[in-house]
């Protein structure tokens with residue numbers, strides 16, 4: 001017997017939970033599901049590889065630690081001196097993966113599709129930084145953590161990648177491994193208890 | 205609470221790091237040539253330094269890279285960090301790799 005299996009977002013279990021909304025709801029927690037995530041590792045000193053990747057992505061891999069870069073339909077996050085995360089709009093679209101594989105060929109590199117291994121929670125609202133700050137030790141103020149920066153850190157004992165999406169200090173992207181996602185969302189809801197929150201999912 | 209400077213990410217909270225023991229312990233090139241005592245020395249015996257100590261740390265909660273640090277084991281004060289392959293601060297200070 002065959003049938004179709006419906007895709008289930010990582011945080012689908014929270015859909016029916018009570019929302020803590022009032023007129024002052026301080027944060028919106030929005031899951032952006034089913035995006036594509038690629039992990040890319042290569043020697044940053046190899047200009048040939050760097051050039052080939054920049055051709056495909058439309059932007060150079062950020063060389064400065066903890067910076068992001070916006071390419072053609074892909075956002076690049078610095079993860080390490082020889083490691084980057086590439087985020088694409090859909091996990092079903094293998095265009096970037098195929099183009100990178102082709103461009104890098106037999107050169108020494110590692111390109112791994114880790115879509116489905118993590119999810120993305122956008123935390124927005126005037127209390128966004130105050131809510132996140134309850135779980136992290138890094139400084140989230142836009143003076144030191146403006147748009148274009150990113151940081152891997154520990155939030156509520158879970159490894160997360162955080163990137164501000166504006167310079168107002170009120171919008172952040174949080175990326176978390178799927179097995180930690182419900183813990184992190186539970187933490188965020190708890191941290192937002194005083195300011196109110198609304199959890200939703202970005203429609204496909 | 206300690207702040208530790210990752211050579212890539214800069215200053216971060218100690219809770220993002222894991223300790224990796226004494227640095228600059230070189231694996232014997234010819235393990236088969238060693239007697240039990242020498243092998244035991246390599247595996248288990250450390251200098252147990254009082255004062256400046258060269259040691260390994262990993263930024264496990266961040267960029268997940270290993271690096272070396274010089275730390276005073278009495279005051280816990282960090283005197284500097286350096287990447288693998290770099291010489292590091294205070295080459296002639298006590299605890300520097302011979």
Ligand SMILES: [Zn+2]
Pocket residue numbers: 210211212213214263266267268269
């Ligand atoms: Zn680091």
